[in-house]
Amino acid sequence: xxxxxxxxxxxxxxxxxxxxxxxxxGAFGYVGAVDPNQPGHxxxxxLYALTGxxxxxCGGLRSAHAFVHGDxxxxxxxxxxxxxxxLGFAVLWTVWTVRAARGRPLRTGxxxxxxxxxxxxxxxxxVLRNLPFGGLLHP
Numbered sequence: 001x002x003x004x005x006x007x008x009x010x011x012x013x014x015x016x017x018x019x020x021x022x023x024x025x026g027a028f029g030y031v032g033a034v035d036p037n038q039p040g041h042x043x044x045x046x047l048y049a050l051t052g053x054x055x056x057x058c059g060g061l062r063s064a065h066a067f068v069h070g071d072x073x074x075x076x077x078x079x080x081x082x083x084x085x086x087l088g089f090a091v092l093w094t095v096w097t098v099r100a101a102r103g104r105p106l107r108t109g110x111x112x113x114x115x116x117x118x119x120x121x122x123x124x125x126x127v128l129r130n131l132p133f134g135g136l137l138h139p
Contacts, residue, residue: 013101014100017100020093031068054137063082081122
């Protein structure tokens with residue numbers, strides 16, 4: 001019977017999840033402190049600048065700023081898929097951290113169907129927000 005591999009110490013298992021958390025918290029902290037609603041702080045979306053069309057990420061910074069300040073309604077109005085992504089990241093990060101603490105690898109088990117579904121929803125969101133009647137989806 002082969003020997004059981006040694007489990008790394010807890011600090012080493014949690015280094016990457018905690019490092020990613022620090023980076024994301026720093027990014028959210030910056031966006032929370034520097035208001036994207038004030039011109040000149042962030043670059044304009046290249047797609048919007050060139051075509052006048054909203055990409056699926058347009059309004060993401062305004063959404064993150066509102067989310068950091070606890071204004072969930074404004075965050076959802078600025079970019080609803082971004083808020084879903086923030087919450088999805090929080091859940092996935094929590095599962096990853098708990099599994100890492102227990103010495104187990106992260107297994108999402110996502111097949112192609114959920115990924116294609118998310119892609120199709122983002123395409124539909126992008127198309128709808130650029131149609132004349134999609135004004136409620138504008139950032």
